[in-house]
Amino acid sequence: MFEEASEVFENMFKSSFPLTFIVFLPAVLILVSPLPAEAAHEFTVYRMQQYDLQGQNYGSRNAILNTEARTVEADVLSRRCVLMRLADFSYEKYQKALRQSAGAVVLVLPTNMSTLPQDIVQQFMELEPELLATETIVPVYFALEDDELLSIYTQTQDSSTSQGSSSAAEVLLHSATANGFQMVTSGAQSKAVTDWAITSLEGRLTGVGGEDLPTIVLVAHYDSFGVAPWLSYGADSNGSGVAVLLELARLFSRLYSHKRTHAGYNLLFFLSGGGKFNYQGTKRWLEDNLDHTESSLLQDNVAFVLCLDTLGNGDSLHLHVSKPPKEGSPQHALLRELQMVNTFQYPDLKFSMVHKKINLADDTLAWEHERFGIRRLPAFTLSRLDSHRSVARNSIMDMRPHVDLKKLSRNTKLIAEALARVIYNLTEKGTNGDLEIFTEQMQVQEDQLTSLIDWLASQPRAAQLVDKDSSVVSTLEYYMGHYLKDVKRHFVKADKRDPEFVFYDQLKQTMNAYRVKPAVFDLLLALCIAAYLGLVYLAVQWEGFTFRGPVQHPSPAHGTTSQATLSSSGSCSPYTCNMRDFLQSQWSQECVLTNLSFFLFLGVELDPNPSHRHQHHACCSPLLHWLAQVKSSLLKSSLITSPHPSLKLVFP
Amino acid sequence: MTLFHFGNCFALAYFPYFITYKCSGLSEYSAFWRCVQAGATYLFVQLCKMLFLATFFPTWEGGAGVYDFVGEFMKATVDMADLLGLHLVMSRNAGKGEYKIMVAAMGWATAELVMSRCIPLWVGARGIEFDWKYIQMSFDSNISLIHYISMAAVVWMFTRYDLPKSFRLPVTVLLGLCVYKAFLMELFVHVFLLGSWMALLLKAVLTGAISLCSLFLFITLVHSS
Numbered sequence: 113m114f115e116e117a118s119e120v121f122e123n124m125f126k127s128s129f130p131l132t133f134i135v136f137l138p139a140v141l142i143l144v145s146p147l148p149a150e151a152a153h154e155f156t157v158y159r160m161q162q163y164d165l166q167g168q169n170y171g172s173r174n175a176i177l178n179t180e181a182r183t184v185e186a187d188v189l190s191r192r193c194v195l196m197r198l199a200d201f202s203y204e205k206y207q208k209a210l211r212q213s214a215g216a217v218v219l220v221l222p223t224n225m226s227t228l229p230q231d232i233v234q235q236f237m238e239l240e241p242e243l244l245a246t247e248t249i250v251p252v253y254f255a256l257e258d259d260e261l262l263s264i265y266t267q268t269q270d271s272s273t274s275q276g277s278s279s280a281a282e283v284l285l286h287s288a289t290a291n292g293f294q295m296v297t298s299g300a301q302s303k304a305v306t307d308w309a310i311t312s313l314e315g316r317l318t319g320v321g322g323e324d325l326p327t328i329v330l331v332a333h334y335d336s337f338g339v340a341p342w343l344s345y346g347a348d349s350n351g352s353g354v355a356v357l358l359e360l361a362r363l364f365s366r367l368y369s370h371k372r373t374h375a376g377y378n379l380l381f382f383l384s385g386g387g388k389f390n391y392q393g394t395k396r397w398l399e400d401n402l403d404h405t406e407s408s409l410l411q412d413n414v415a416f417v418l419c420l421d422t423l424g425n426g427d428s429l430h431l432h433v434s435k436p437p438k439e440g441s442p443q444h445a446l447l448r449e450l451q452m453v454n455t456f457q458y459p460d461l462k463f464s465m466v467h468k469k470i471n472l473a474d475d476t477l478a479w480e481h482e483r484f485g486i487r488r489l490p491a492f493t494l495s496r497l498d499s500h501r502s503v504a505r506n507s508i509m510d511m512r513p514h515v516d517l518k519k520l521s522r523n524t525k526l527i528a529e530a531l532a533r534v535i536y537n538l539t540e541k542g543t544n545g546d547l548e549i550f551t552e553q554m555q556v557q558e559d560q561l562t563s564l565i566d567w568l569a570s571q572p573r574a575a576q577l578v579d580k581d582s583s584v585v586s587t588l589e590y591y592m593g594h595y596l597k598d599v600k601r602h603f604v605k606a607d608k609r610d611p612e613f614v615f616y617d618q619l620k621q622t623m624n625a626y627r628v629k630p631a632v633f634d635l636l637l638a639l640c641i642a643a644y645l646g647l648v649y650l651a652v653q654w655e656g657f658t659f660r661g662p663v664q665h666p667s668p669a670h671g672t673t674s675q676a677t678l679s680s681s682g683s684c685s686p687y688t689c690n691m692r693d694f695l696q697s698q699w700s701q702e703c704v705l706t707n708l709s710f711f712l713f714l715g716v717e718l719d720p721n722p723s724h725r726h727q728h729h730a731c732c733s734p735l736l737h738w739l740a741q742v743k744s745s746l747l748k749s750s751l752i753t754s755p756h757p758s759l760k761l762v763f764p
Numbered sequence: 765m766t767l768f769h770f771g772n773c774f775a776l777a778y779f780p781y782f783i784t785y786k787c788s789g790l791s792e793y794s795a796f797w798r799c800v801q802a803g804a805t806y807l808f809v810q811l812c813k814m815l816f817l818a819t820f821f822p823t824w825e826g827g828a829g830v831y832d833f834v835g836e837f838m839k840a841t842v843d844m845a846d847l848l849g850l851h852l853v854m855s856r857n858a859g860k861g862e863y864k865i866m867v868a869a870m871g872w873a874t875a876e877l878v879m880s881r882c883i884p885l886w887v888g889a890r891g892i893e894f895d896w897k898y899i900q901m902s903f904d905s906n907i908s909l910i911h912y913i914s915m916a917a918v919v920w921m922f923t924r925y926d927l928p929k930s931f932r933l934p935v936t937v938l939l940g941l942c943v944y945k946a947f948l949m950e951l952f953v954h955v956f957l958l959g960s961w962m963a964l965l966l967k968a969v970l971t972g973a974i975s976l977c978s979l980f981l982f983i984t985l986v987h988s989s
Binding site: 152291294296626627628629631634637638641642644645648649652653 | 766768769771772775776779780783784787788891892893894895899906
């Protein structure tokens with residue numbers, strides 16, 4: 113068949129070129145066709161942080177993943193994608209995977225993380241900084257669990273645990289029944305994002321009564337941080353700080369809009385970006401205001417800078433200072449008012465001052481107020497946390513349920529009361545500590561705070577994701593513009609030659625899990641198919657009866673002569689006939705004899721000159737010799753006397 | 765999976781055709797071109813069927829999961845054109861009955877194999893994803909070879925003038941079974957909610973039964989005449 117076909121093709125190509133083109137073009141197209149992306153399961157994965165800060169590399173340096181999945185129970189993890197669930201995740205297992213040079217690590221997180229047991233959450237939060245502390249070459253991904261992914265995990269776990277112990281046969285059987293999974297990410301390698309601009313927002317309320325009014329600066333950074341940027345919702349840190357700042361802006365804008373309550377203090381509100389990356393936004397803002405501009409509110413008569421950081425929960429508040437405020441200074445006044453409001457209005461709340469000197473030797477600054485402290489501005493941070501090292505500030509577990517709105521609004525109220533007391537100098541005027549200013553129409557609106565927190569915690573606000581066109585920035589800007597004057601944006605871009613911070617892309621990808629089988633399975637399948645084809649071959653030989661049997665079959669009833677059609681290819685399979693008939697009928701014996709006699713003819717024909725035979729048919733000589741022997745023995749036993757009379761040789 | 769897997773599926777799908785072609789002795793009759801002609805007829809008939817279906821059968825707009833019994837039955841009826849096509853091929857070839865049947869069936873089945881299974885196998889079995897359906901598809905092509913051989917045999921018997929009266933009924937029944945086999949299969953799968961392996965097994969059994977019956981009839985007919 114193939115010879116004929118090739119001849120046909122040859123003629124075709126000789127005769128006409130366009131035909132060749134028509135035949136070859138589809139062939140080439142088919143050959144180069146890309147492999148289809150039809151996966152068993154497709155899910156979104158979020159890559160671990162990757163950034164450089166002040167020349168230091170952090171996080172996972174790789175994004176490409178194309179390996180088979182295993183769970184951590186498997187013996188060999190090298191160049192495998194290690195699947196882990198949060199419930200059984202531990203630093204030891206993670207390290208084990210890295211030590212065995214795993215191809216990737218995918219951590220499966222439950223969809224609803226608020227229902228997790230507290231100890232697991234706490235454990236993971238403590239692990240997060242450790243995962244990020246050193247750079248890893250292995251790509252690390254986080255995925256949210258769904259039914260499909262869970263079933264992939266279970267199947268992978270089954271195949272991973274059964275590997276070592278079972279016998280070869282079991283492994284073979286297992287390979288046929290069980291599924292392996294090839295994990296493939298669709299994206300390219302991660303690369304540094306150039307020209308990334310971090311946006312900060314500024315707005316003000318101008319005081320009344322004179323030229324050189326003191327300024328109070330309220331600062332909160334709006335970005336969030338976690339082990340994976342796309343999963344960092346940062347509800348408490350620092351969504352709560354932003355919410356408090358915006359609520360204060362609303363309250364004081366109302367006070368400042370009435371002539372009688374318009375105070376002699378400028379209020380400057382600043383929402384800084386890049387707060388989790390060593391307060392880049394604040395740093396640039398200070399440089400812009402202090403070094404490059406002629407006149408700025410920050411240059412003259414700053415009363416104090418109050419930074420708001422993580423205020424959404426807990427029953428304690430800490431005022432973090434770099435140096436204790438002096439008696440008589442505005443800072444001391446605020447401290448005193450905070451204490452007074454605390455004692456008179458919220459005695460349940462524990463308020464304390466925490467003193468920590470700025471350590472310039474550290475890689476990063478502890479609190480945001482230290483940025484101001486370095487520039488000799490009186491500053492402090494108000495937070496519910498007693499230490500800047502608290503894991504709650506940098507966790508993907510910091511989601512909406514972590515904020516208690518009752519406590520958030522209480523903290524807002526306390527700060528607002530204390531600020532108002534400073535601004536209107538109420539203590540000097542002799543008012544009691546239990547005087548509440550923000551009541552009735554002026555009270556802190558809890559539903560306002562709720563909607564703010566809900567909105568802030570509804571989207572990841574990692575610094576890598578919030579660019580100047582993002583809805584986070586524009587909504588914040590709109591909100592500030594509603595209450596404040598002169599709302600401005602400030603941008604920070606890293607220096608091109610010696611960047612202070614570098615972000616990388618490919619943080620969110622689509623991962624495909626392809627169902628695959630091991631190579632052993634292919635071999636096993638090939639064996640099975642070969643066996644099947646062998647059976648088919650035998651069956652076709654049997655069935656060949658339908659086509660040729662009746663032709664060759666000399667029906668004993670009719671007594672016709674047998675006719676054998678011998679193919680020129682020799683006697684490999686000259687007869688195809690029904691086995692049963694073959695065995696039963698007289699004809700089968702005839703068949704054997706005819707076959708033999710064909711050989712004998714061959715032998716006789718080639719035989720006459722033994723010397724000649726040796727020259728030309730050296731290779732056949734043992735066969736011919738044997739045939740001659742058979743012939744002579746047959747002749748002796750007088751089984752055949754002459755070539756079979758009914759044999760008719762047909763050579764096509 | 766891999767190219768090797770594709771090779772496996774390909775071997776499974778194509779080698780039975782090759783074996784049949786070689787061992788049935790068609791190769792000795794230089795029947796290659798006749799098979800190609802039969803294949804061309806297959807293409808022509810399929811085109812006609814498609815045009816007919818597209819013109820006269822509106823797309824089924826019922827809800828998903830609802831089985832359009834009448835519509836599918838009518839569509840299966842259009843498969844009668846296959847019988848005509850096979851008859852056409854056989855009537856154009858002179859020769860013994862067996863030869864005519866084998867040429868028509870081989871050409872027909874091979875054309876179907878090339879047209880409907882080649883590209884899915886190349887694209888699917890070579891992809892990363894493993895799926896049993898390509899192995900099933902290859903088995904299915906073997907079944908359809910048997911199906912077309914028996915169908916051609918039945919058509920040949922049906923068109924003979926000297927068909928004995930007693931043969932007329934069973935041959936007609938077999939003819940109907942051949943045409944509506946796909947429809948019956950779909951119905952079974954739909955009613956009993958069979959898995960793909962069970963459906964394949966059922967198809968094999970059904971086809972095997974039909975082909976055995978037609979083989980029996982054929983042998984009896986050939987021997988009696």
